[in-house]
Amino acid sequence: MNKKFYQLYCEICNWKLITDGIDVDKLHEIKTAPIPQGAPKIDPIEKKVVVSKPIKQKRKFRCPSCGRVVTPKPIKNPQETIDRFHEQLESEQRKKEWEKLDAEAKDKYEQVKEEYEREQKQKDQID
Numbered sequence: 510m511n512k513k514f515y516q517l518y519c520e521i522c523n524w525k526l527i528t529d530g531i532d533v534d535k536l537h538e539i540k541t542a543p544i545p546q547g548a549p550k551i552d553p554i555e556k557k558v559v560v561s562k563p564i565k566q567k568r569k570f571r572c573p574s575c576g577r578v579v580t581p582k583p584i585k586n587p588q589e590t591i592d593r594f595h596e597q598l599e600s601e602q603r604k605k606e607w608e609k610l611d612a613e614a615k616d617k618y619e620q621v622k623e624e625y626e627r628e629q630k631q632k633d634q635i636d
């Protein structure tokens with residue numbers, strides 16, 4: 510259970526992905542070349558040429574929603590973060606549903622009100 514999780518977060522458009530690295534294949538990865546660490550040196554004791562290892566660059570991805578570069582950041586408490594992420598998604602979903610219900614209720618109210626007013630007018634005309 511020592512899986513590493515990463516968060517990809519786009520500060521430009523708020524796109525977010527939490528991944529264990531399996532599903533990054535479907536993202537557009539930006540190719541990065543390792544950075545060489547200076548010129549090769551000679552080891553004074555062993556009299557050998559030492560080539561310092563190039564620093565591997567962090568992987569970079571293109572945000573699927575706006576195209577900006579996003580760098581994955583390791584998550585310290587994956588489960589906690591994932592739970593919170595899902596909670597957030599759920600509450601946003603619920604909010605949207607409520608807003609929809611709210612809008613439907615308002616529509617219904619307007620309809621009923623209109624019908625009532627029309628009936629009142631008709632009554633007035635009859636009287």
Ligand SMILES: [Zn+2]
Nearest residue numbers: 519522572575
């Ligand atoms: Zn973006």
